[in-house]
Amino acid sequence: MEAQDRLDLYRTMVLIRTYEEAILREYHADKKPVFDIGAGLVPGEMHLSAGQEPVAAGVCAHLTGDDAVTATHRPHHFAIAHGVDLQRMTAEIFGRTTGLGGGRGGHMHLFDPAVHFSCSGIIAEGYPPALGQALAFQRRGTDRIAVAVTGEGAANQGAFHESLNLAALWKLPVVFVVEDNDWGISVPRSASTCVTSNADRAAGYGIPGVRVEDNSVEAVHEAAGQAVARARAGEGPSLIEVHTLRLWGHFEGDAQGYRSDLDGVPGRDPLPTYENQLRADGELDDAKVAGFRAAASERVEAAIAFAKESPEPDPATALDFVFARA
Template identity: 75%
Template sequence: MTTETASPAPMGADPGGGRLDGATRLGLYETMVLCRTFEEAILREYHADKGPGFDIGKGLIPGEMHLSAGQEPVAAGVCAHLTTDDALTATHRPHHLAIAHGMDLRAMAAEIFGRETGLGRGRGGHMHLFDPATHFSCSGIVAEGYPPALGQAFAFKRQGGGRIAVAVTGEGATNQGAFHESLNLAARWTLPVVFVVEDNDWAISVPRDAATAVKSNATRAVGYDIPGERVEGNEVEAVWAAAKRAVARARAGEGPSLVEVHTLRLWGHFEGDAQGYRPELAEVASYDPIPRYEQALRSAGILDDAAVERIAAETGQRVETAVDFAKNSPLPDPASATSYVFA
C-alpha cells in the first residue's frame, strides 16, 4: 500500500473539500488552552517546594514529572474525532491526551498529587493514569500502550458498534519490538485501531536521526500494508484532518492506520532536565503552537481579545478548582499500602 506523507493543509481546510466551521476551530483552540493551563498549574505546584536547589524527592508532587507543553495539537486534533467510548492508550507524557479525551480534571489532579480521591487512589501518579470512564490508560514503559490497544480493538471488532482504539507513543518507541509486532497483528486481523506517533525529535536526549534509520516513521506502515501519513508543522488542523481519515477507516472496518505528527516538546524530558543536549533550545519558544493558532483564528475573525480572555478565565478556573480539590484531598492511609495490589 502506498504510504502518504502529508504536508499541512491550508488553515481552515477540510479534507472533504470544504472548510472547518468556526465552532470546530474554536473547540480545538479551547482544548489546547485547557491542556496548557493544566500543565502550567502542575508545573507551578511541582516546583513550589522542591528547594532549596532542586530535590526531586521533595514536595507535594515528588518524583519525576513529564509535561507535554508543545504537543497539544496532537491531543486536540486526534481526540476531536473520538468519544469516551473509544479507547486511548498513551505514554509517560499523557496529560494533554487525557484532558482532550475527557478525563475528569479533579480525579486526574488528585492522582498526580497522590491523593486518595485520585483515579488510582493516589497509587499510580502521573505516569499511570487509568480511567474506565473514558477508557484511558498510560504507562511509563516505552511502547507499552500498543499491545493493550490491540486487545481493546479486538474486543470492539467482535462487539460491533464502531468503537475504535487509538494508541499513542513517541518516535523513540518506534524502534521497539512491541511497535512492529502490534502493527503486524493489527494489519493481519484488520483491527479498528489508529497508531499515532508523536515525533518531538528527542527520545529523552537522543535525537531521532541518531537512532532511527528512516526520516519518517510513516514509511514503516508500508511494511504492514496499511496507510501511513506524516503531518509536518505541528498544526492542529492538519492533525485533525489526518486523524479524521484514519478514524473513519477504522470505524468503517477497513483496519489500522499510522499517523505520525512532527510535534514539539517545549520543556524538558522531565522537570529538572537542563536540556544541554538541545542546540535549538533558544528558538523553541517561538514555535509554540498555541499563540500561532490563536493568531490564525484572530485573522479568521473567530477570536478577539474578549474571547481569548474569556477562555483563559474559564480554563483557569476549572484548573484551579481541580488543583484545590487535589491539595485538600486526604493522603492514602499508610496502613492501606498493600491494598489494591495482587498478592
C-alpha cells in the first residue's frame, strides 16, 4: 500500500476511537452513583465499536457516498468511515431534533440518505435491504454497490442465508461483511456456530468467501478491495469475515463476567498495534500522531457540543411521523 493510504486508514481509526471514547464519557457522565440505563443525556442502551475500527476503515476506504452501507446495532464505526454527518449523528444519539431522525431513532437506528447509510437493532436485518439497494443499482446500470454488515451470531439467522442465496442467484453487487468479535452478547461462537469460519459458508452459495485474521486493517483493505472490484464489475457478491475484537462490553453496563479472554484484550487493541507498525516503517511519528488525534478531537467535541446545544423534541410532537394526517 502507498504510505498515504496507510495513513488514511490510521486517521479513520483514530477518528472512530476518539468518537467512541467521547460517547462513552458522555453516556456515563450522569448515570452515577448507581448505573441507571434510563438516566442522563443519552438514555437507553449503548453499543460501542472500540476494537472493531479496522473492519470499517478497511472496507469503507473503497466506497463512495453513492454506495450503500447497512450496519448493525453497533454502527458508529461504519457510519463514521462511510461519511455520515457527524454532528447530526451525534444529535440523534442524544435524542435531539437536529438528529438524523429528529431524535426519534437513537444510536441503533441511524439513517442518512445523503450517503445511503442505515442500521438496525434487529439481528441480520441489514442484509435484505442491502439486496434491494443492490438490485436497484444493477437495474439502473450503475457500478454502485451495497455493503451489508452483521455480526458472527447473525450468520445463523435465516435472513443471512436467504440473502446470500438470492444475491448469488441474481449476481447482485453486494459485499457481505461479518464481524466476528467472538461473542454473541455472552455466548461464545464455539457454543453457537457449527463452523469455525463463516467465510466457509460462501461456498454453499457459489460465491467467494475469505476470513481475515488478526484484526488487520490492511488485510481487510486488501480483501475488501477485491470484493468491491468484483461487485462493481458485475461479477456478483462476496463474503468477508473479519476476526475482530470487542474491546468493551456488549453494551454499556455489561459486567462481562462471562469473558474468559478479558485479561488479554488490551494487548490486542488494533489502534496501538497499527500505530506501532506505521512507526516502525517510518511513516508515522509523534508529530503526526498528535496532529491526527487533535484533528479528531476537534471534530468530535464540536459534534458533542452541537448535540448538547440542540433542542429536545416537544412532547406534543410524539405522534408525528407515526400516523398519517387526513
